Amino acid sequence: MDCTNEVLEQLLNVEAELQDVQDQIKILLDQQETLYARQSELKAILEDCEASSSHPNDGASIAPENWSGSFGWDSEADDLRLNIFGISSYRANQREIINAVMSGRDVLVIMAAGGGKSLCYQLPAVLRDGICLVVSPLLSLIQDQVMGLTALGVPAYMLTSTTSKDDEKFIYKALEKNEGDLKILYVTPEKISKSKRFMSKLEKCHHAGRLSLIAIDEAHCCSQWGHDFRPDYKNLGILKTQFPTVPVIALTATATKKVQLDLMEMLRIQKCVKFVSSVNRPNLFYMVREKSSVGKVVVDEIAEFISGSYPNKESGIVYCFSRKECEQVAKELREKGIKADHYHADMEVRDRESVHMRWSSGKLQVIVGTVAFGMGINKPDVRFVIHHSLSKSMETYYQESGRAGRDGLPSECLLYFRPADMPRQSSMVFYENSGLQNLYDIVRYCQSRTGCRRAAFFKHFAEPLQDCNGMCDNCVSSSEVKDIDVSCHAKAMISLIQSIQENDQKVTMLQLVDKMKVKQKDLDSDLKRDHMEQLVIQLIIDRVLKEEFQHTAYTTNAYVALGLLGKQVLQGKKTVKLQICCDKDSNKAGVMKTAKRKSESSNLEFRLDELRKELASLHGGIFPHSILSTQQISVLAAEKPDSIEQLEKIIGKVKSGKYGSRIIEEISNRSESENLDPEIDEEHENKAAKKAKTKKTRVLIECSEDDE
Numbered sequence: 160m161d162c163t164n165e166v167l168e169q170l171l172n173v174e175a176e177l178q179d180v181q182d183q184i185k186i187l188l189d190q191q192e193t194l195y196a197r198q199s200e201l202k203a204i205l206e207d208c209e210a211s212s213s214h215p216n217d218g219a220s221i222a223p224e225n226w227s228g229s230f231g232w233d234s235e236a237d238d239l240r241l242n243i244f245g246i247s248s249y250r251a252n253q254r255e256i257i258n259a260v261m262s263g264r265d266v267l268v269i270m271a272a273g274g275g276k277s278l279c280y281q282l283p284a285v286l287r288d289g290i291c292l293v294v295s296p297l298l299s300l301i302q303d304q305v306m307g308l309t310a311l312g313v314p315a316y317m318l319t320s321t322t323s324k325d326d327e328k329f330i331y332k333a334l335e336k337n338e339g340d341l342k343i344l345y346v347t348p349e350k351i352s353k354s355k356r357f358m359s360k361l362e363k364c365h366h367a368g369r370l371s372l373i374a375i376d377e378a379h380c381c382s383q384w385g386h387d388f389r390p391d392y393k394n395l396g397i398l399k400t401q402f403p404t405v406p407v408i409a410l411t412a413t414a415t416k417k418v419q420l421d422l423m424e425m426l427r428i429q430k431c432v433k434f435v436s437s438v439n440r441p442n443l444f445y446m447v448r449e450k451s452s453v454g455k456v457v458v459d460e461i462a463e464f465i466s467g468s469y470p471n472k473e474s475g476i477v478y479c480f481s482r483k484e485c486e487q488v489a490k491e492l493r494e495k496g497i498k499a500d501h502y503h504a505d506m507e508v509r510d511r512e513s514v515h516m517r518w519s520s521g522k523l524q525v526i527v528g529t530v531a532f533g534m535g536i537n538k539p540d541v542r543f544v545i546h547h548s549l550s551k552s553m554e555t556y557y558q559e560s561g562r563a564g565r566d567g568l569p570s571e572c573l574l575y576f577r578p579a580d581m582p583r584q585s586s587m588v589f590y591e592n593s594g595l596q597n598l599y600d601i602v603r604y605c606q607s608r609t610g611c612r613r614a615a616f617f618k619h620f621a622e623p624l625q626d627c628n629g630m631c632d633n634c635v636s637s638s639e640v641k642d643i644d645v646s647c648h649a650k651a652m653i654s655l656i657q658s659i660q661e662n663d664q665k666v667t668m669l670q671l672v673d674k675m676k677v678k679q680k681d682l683d684s685d686l687k688r689d690h691m692e693q694l695v696i697q698l699i700i701d702r703v704l705k706e707e708f709q710h711t712a713y714t715t716n717a718y719v720a721l722g723l724l725g726k727q728v729l730q731g732k733k734t735v736k737l738q739i740c741c742d743k744d745s746n747k748a749g750v751m752k753t754a755k756r757k758s759e760s761s762n763l764e765f766r767l768d769e770l771r772k773e774l775a776s777l778h779g780g781i782f783p784h785s786i787l788s789t790q791q792i793s794v795l796a797a798e799k800p801d802s803i804e805q806l807e808k809i810i811g812k813v814k815s816g817k818y819g820s821r822i823i824e825e826i827s828n829r830s831e832s833e834n835l836d837p838e839i840d841e842e843h844e845n846k847a848a849k850k851a852k853t854k855k856t857r858v859l860i861e862c863s864e865d866d867e
């Protein structure tokens with residue numbers, strides 16, 4: 160009997176050790192998989208770097224062909240760019256992409272939001288003979304594009320549920336019989352997969368050699384690994400199969416290597432030329448703030464941020480987690496005197512459109528939306544995007560925050576984070592491919608108090624690091640961050656969970672924190688509630704703990720359980736540290752001030768530059784350049800605190816052709832009397848600048864008078 164017990168005990172020990180070994184093998188296999196993925200990403204980056212060092216091209220990754228050389232269509236393309244699209248010069252990669260498309264190649268374009276992707280297919284569409292088909296995911300996006308092109312005089316149409324019978328007839332005739340003037344046709348992916356009639360007309364168009372180009376906008380929607388997967392996008396591969404000779408251009412703002420490979424396969428364009436521009440948005444200032452557990456405090460802070468930083472009612476977006484939250488936050492912002500309204504999928508289409516229109520036209524300062532307020536927002540002058548709640552991944556956060564500053568001007572992206580927001584998201588995303596992993600990546604971004612926010616994006620999109628230039632909170636923060644060893648709290652937490660699990664019970668994150676607050680009285684040091692929540696989250700993303708989900712009739716609950724590395728912590732093989740900010744209030748104020756100063760000064764510079772260019776173009780490139788130096792305009796602009804506003808007035812007038820001849824005369828007189836050339840005579844310039852200061856008031860007053 161004794162012998163049996165002894166053997167039994169040994170057997171149990173061996174089995175426990177085996178379990179331990181198996182756990183460790185699983186961890187190592189997971190690690191191996193992550194490392195393999197990183198290895199292939201790094202190899203790809205290396206190839207890109209090598210390619211771009213042998214073909215320098217604004218830092219973009221480019222295929223070996225020299226797409227920036229000269230081509231037969233150069234002068235015609237330049238003419239269209241300038242005279243139809245009104246664009247004076249190409250941005251990075253645009254010319255090369257257009258050349259690749261014009262050469263008949265399939266092309267994949269990854270270019271940051273606002274980078275100018277549309278021109279890359281619209282210009283070749285006009286340049287090539289025949290009709291270009293554009294697949295785009297959203298009706299509003301399509302409507303915007305068609306309206307814009309029509310205004311430029313480009314014959315563009317859309318074939319959607321809102322198309323009139325007359326237009327439909329016109330489009331079908333143009334496709335089938337080459338009747339009427341049609342250059343660009345927009346459809347949703349559903350049209351391709353569901354309308355046999357449309358596909359047969361397209362077939363005829365192709366047969367007659369008149370299908371010139373196929374553009375797939377927001378191409379990341381093809382991939383299940385992407386953040387906006389649309390099942391109908393999966394079927395778009397049929398276009399390449401049916402029309403193999405027609406070049407396909409796929410465009411998106413974001414795609415990890417995995418998504419790129421996936422979408423190339425889906426669209427059957429594996430041999431495409433790839434143009435990957437940096438994800439970097441240098442004009443965006445990224446910051447994360449701790450979110451209070453009291454809802455009203457958060458909205459008060461948001462209201463203070465908006466009215467303090469944007470007193471001139473510049474546009475912004477606040478993203479919320481739920482529809483109810485949107486309505487509540489919008490209402491509270493209105494009570495604080497901010498013109499805000501909500502936007503979510505539960506609203507009538509007409510109401511949604513009305514909110515969107517009021518916001519686009521500047522009647523509404525802030526739109527408070529769920530992610531339903533997403534793709535297709537083309538407003539260029541969005542100055543801030545605030546996340547009242549956590550996004551579900553780095554990609555979605557990049558996209559959503561990227562709606563700020565599409566005009567290239569400094570803008571701010573602020574994310575409010577508190578650990579309790581994580582289980583709300585995880586119970587929504589756990590069934591998605593890599594849903595939890597993606598969520599944990601953005602949580603890691605939020606938890607970091609020292610790492611550069613921009614660097615986190617570069618790492619996520621497997622891009623070489625670039626300078627943040629002080630455009631994130633962590634890079635400009637002067638507050639002290641301490642790494643505190645909290646291994647004893649972690650061990651206590653693990654033991655607590657073990658005992659809960661042994662009793663066949665479950666515990667949510669907040670219940671766990673409550674229990675720990677009682678239990679930690681036995682420990683040497685006390686962790687504040689906020690830090691305890693932070694610890695649970697960190698243990699989950701580090702796989703010491705894990706989340707488990709249980710469905711009820713109405714909802715899915717997230718519970719905390721022991722993770723793969725739990726035992727290692729318990730056995731003292733792994734220490735746990737928590738980053739704690741020592742002077743968070745001064746940090747917040749400091750960061751905001753620095754951010755604001757930085758943003759104001761680059762804002763001013765940008766506007767000055769813009770003013771110079773506008774003046775130059777008005778006067779044949781001679782007049783203002785010869786008489787106005789940056790310093791002089793700076794003097795004009797920078798003397799008063801409201802100078803940006805004043806400058807905007809001038810710029811507005813220049814643009815609308817109302818730039819008064821009195822002002823030009825004024826500047827002209829000054830130039831003649833002073834006969835200055837700033838680059839030659841610095842001393843002279845300083846004197847002139849002083850004089851200009853006194854004249855500034857007059858110039859600006861004239862502007863305001865004109866306004867009235």
Ligand SMILES: Nc1ncnc2c1ncn2[C@@H]1O[C@H](COP(=O)(O)OP(=O)(O)OP(=O)(O)O)[C@@H](O)[C@H]1O
Binds near residue numbers: 247253273275277
């Ligand atoms: N070369 C250029 N010079 C100046 N402005 C440009 C140039 N190319 C495009 N733009 C302008 O930049 C703005 C953004 O362009 P576009 O809408 O094509 O961006 P996008 O890359 O499609 O962005 P998103 O992904 O957010 O839709 C537009 O107002 C467009 O007219």
